[in-house]
Amino acid sequence: MELYDSEEQQVEAIKDWWKENGKAVIFGAVIGLGGLFGWRYYQDSVLQGQEAASEAYTSVITSLQTQGADAEASIQTFIDANKGSEYSVLAALQLAKVQVEANNLDEALAQLEWAKANSKDDALKAVTSYRIARIQAEQQNYDGAIAELELIKDPSWAGRIAELRGDISLRKGDEAAAYAAYTEAQQAEDASQTLQMKLDDLAK
Incomplete structure (x- = not known):
């Protein structure tokens, strides 16, 4: 680091440095603040968009619950307008x-x-x-159904998958395979209360 003999030399050195670098510092500060405010604006915009989508979703689902199939057109419009959002899914x-x-x-x-x-959520994909x-x-597309069940890897679905199998x-007409699948389903944490009835019916 260069040593200065007096405060006057330090002041002159600072002035010279500012002449050479002042514009870059100001430009950097403007860019930095602009980026900060831009990011905050982006976050606010995203949040507002999410809130609007949430309100619209609540509205169309309420219509679906009260009107049933008659509300199909309005909910399809919502889906088309919100593609890319999990609300549409x-x-x-x-x-x-x-x-x-x-x-x-x-x-x-x-x-x-x-x-x-269109879902990015693994839990929703499992439900679907x-x-x-x-x-x-x-x-009666049994092979397709079995293939679809094999796509679900979440162990919390084990009981429901085995029961459906x-x-x-x-x-x-394969009662032996059905009995084995129901027995397997009974061992799972998500076993349904209807399994014993199904096993009893097969045992008759």
Whole structure:
């Protein structure tokens, strides 16, 4: 570091340094503050967008609950307008549920396939795959249903997966495979209360 003989020399050195570097310092400060305020604005915008999507989701789901299939057009509009958001995936799941209740299985399956393809959440993907498998089993696409169940890797689904495999085996007329699957399902943490009844029916 250069040594200065007097305060005057230090002042002159600072002035010279500022002449050479002052513009760069100011520019850097402006960029830094601009970036900070820009980031905050971006965060505020994202938060406002999320809040708006949340309110719109609540509104369309309320309509779906009160109007059923009659609200299908409005919820589809919401889904189309919010692609890229998990709210659209949740809405598709709810719409598929209503479509299943109305026995529109092909439409429900299409909604669930879309939801699975567009969700970034592993938990939602597991829910979606399970519901797809149930519809496929209902449509007697048993191989497709089993393949879909194999996509679910979360161990917390083990009981439900084994039970549905048992249901599928029973529909195919394979009582031995059904009994084995139900017995396996009973050992899982998420075992349903209906399993014993199903096992009892097979034992008769």
